[in-house]
Amino acid sequence: MMHSGHRVRKLGWARLDHRQPALLDFRGVSAIITVVGAVVMAATPLSASAAIDVSPLDCAGANACRIQSVYAVVFWMAMFVLAVVGGLLVYAAIRFRRRDETEPAQIHGNSRLEVAWTVFPLVVLLAIFTLTFTNMDYVRNGPPGPITITVTGQQFAWTYKYPNGFVAGTLTIPAGEVIRLDVTSRDVLHSFWAPRLGGQVYALPGQMNHGWLEADHPGTYYGQCNELCGIGHAEMQVKVVVMSKAAYDQWYAGLKAAVFAPAARI
């Protein structure tokens, strides 16, 4: 925690503590329902592999967590609107059922009311707009970072090229550092996405898109291509291995020899 607190301040991002539990954690909900629906699930051939979590709500880095914090506010505003308007609708639908054959009052409209409910959504939307707008520079452009990695999509794999020329099929990064991504494609459109670490960035042939991500803790994070790119689209996985800074530095230093090994180049 201390490590993370330090890092948060370093990024000038003390306002939002992303370490709060996700406001709407569906894994919790599904766990409960899974118990209830055990009979149904018993028939399901569960995979033996380790649980892989790719929920953007379960953010594990500065970019994803900033987005998650925006999402959380939008979520509660949306729930408020849904509860009020949906509630009134259901109430009216039940309350005003036909009881007798008398014709109800023929009301054609009410200018004041109509102005009120033109302004009401405007206010809600203005709030969401302001919230989003003030966060966009951070989410999109991010803080400067020491490492830039070129991400190239091709049917149906990702490759990552490091500043020293090393190319790999797995993205290895140090924890707590901002990683700048230059994203491009060799063939069709792809979308690079590691949901727990940041928003997605399209990979376009002949064009370089820029994004960034950051991971707070060492670990392995997953994602996959998020733009239909052909027959193998579903298998175009993203794997991000996050090492401690020290371990990464050691790993990266060890790559120097590999630069000259043709086998490592694609």
Add this chain to the structure above:
Amino acid sequence: MATAEIALPQRRPMRLAGVAEWLTTTDHKKIGVLYIYTTFVFFLIGGIFALLMRTQLALPFNNVLSHQLYNEILTMHGTTMIFLWIIPVFSGFGNYFVPLMIGARDMAFPRINAFSFWLIPLAGATMYSGLFLKTGSAACGWTCYTPLSEKPFAPGLGQDLWILGLHLLGLSSIMGAINFLVTIHNLRAPGMTWFRLPLFVWSVEVTQALVLLASPFLAGALAMVLMDRQLGTDFLGRGADPLLYQFIFWFYSHPAVYIMILPAFGIVSEIIPVFSRKPIFGYRAMAFSMAAIGVLGFMVFAHHMFTTGLPLALQEFFMTTTMLIAVPSGVKVLNWLATLWGGSIKYTTAMLFAVAFVLMFLVGGVDGVFMASLAVDYQLHATYWVVSHIHYVLFGGSVFGVFAGLFYWFPKLTGRYLDETLGKLQFWLQLVGFNVTFMPMHFLGLLGMPRRISVWGNRPDWELWNLVATIGAFIIATAVLLFIVNFLISIRGGRRAPADAWQGNTLEWATTSPPPPYNFETVPQVRSARPMRELRKAQV
């Protein structure tokens, strides 16, 4: 009756003559019925595609469909539901009811009308024929972005057939649009001023203006892809900006979303007042909000491209317009609510579908606002959240609107009511099935599941919701089967309906059920937005 003896041997040729009449008709009502029947068949085909996809995705590492076949079926499901079902079924309702509602004898161009219709089955057959090729049909989703749809990545003929099919549909739409607009502008009965027009006619007016202005852009984009593929040009290939196609495509396809929902707004705006026994609340606001949606609908298209790396300022512009378009949509929902408020609501099946429409559209509107927020869209773009959103709008919205319209207008089309007991059973099954299918897709999106993946595994979080969604899909299928049963029973044996089947407001109820070929014996004089109500009052 004295001729009964000789009438019997004539039955066979008579029937053939009947078929020939349907094949050659230029009567707007017959064409409307043809549209509705044909597109309903496409709805069933698209539904079977959906069930296949849900079966494949029900379990992890499932192997019902191959990657290639899944991608083809995915493409055909989207294309079918959008271009062969929702858009043309509303043309069917428009064909049948616009002339009746404005007090006209037919559409302005009856022969063009027939031609517009007959292009649709032809287009469907053209697209589907790709499925029978060795190389398969188009497999790039209904969006078919370049360069995936270009020759190097989609060498098969199926892609070309898909483009040709869409070209035929575009042609049909554009001719239909001109026909509708000319009809509404020129053939209104005396006294049918713009602000006495039924809101369904308003919705058709705005929709068809969108069709006329937007469809040529899709045709242009597709023509470029086709020329790249067949003539060796390079409009959208290697040398082009990879986003050019998307800009043109969405310049059409975002308005297309409103093309698909506005007529449903219109239908629901007819049904809710009739069964609440109140006038629509804020008629002018309802008409203006549709026009506002039509205009703003052209200015939001790049919100489909927030993650493609557009400059931030441009993204923020499109975020602003996208949020603005939520305002007229919100006004509509609240005006429907106010129409219900203080009413005397009778729950026929049509009304149940109409009220559920408002509620489901509300959900689809609210979950759309999430994606208008740029930051959130960076995570939710192209996930199952989007799948959920589009189905809340286009299924919970548009398709519920279609069923509301089918139950409401069936007595006018056939002179018989659809069975209400079966109808209500269908409604509840469909409402439950719909939400069981698509609500979990919100959760799947939040759990990071991308749309358009042909297989998934190693994601324990996704297992429950995928299974639930698949179960829901089969509940929907059961509901639709119930409708078919209801239709088959009711078309022959349903309760007979009088001319004014529901104490309606609009002119289609002034003539017999079904209406005669010439629609009205005398052209009615219109004095208010609810001419039938005036007529009933005058008779009492």
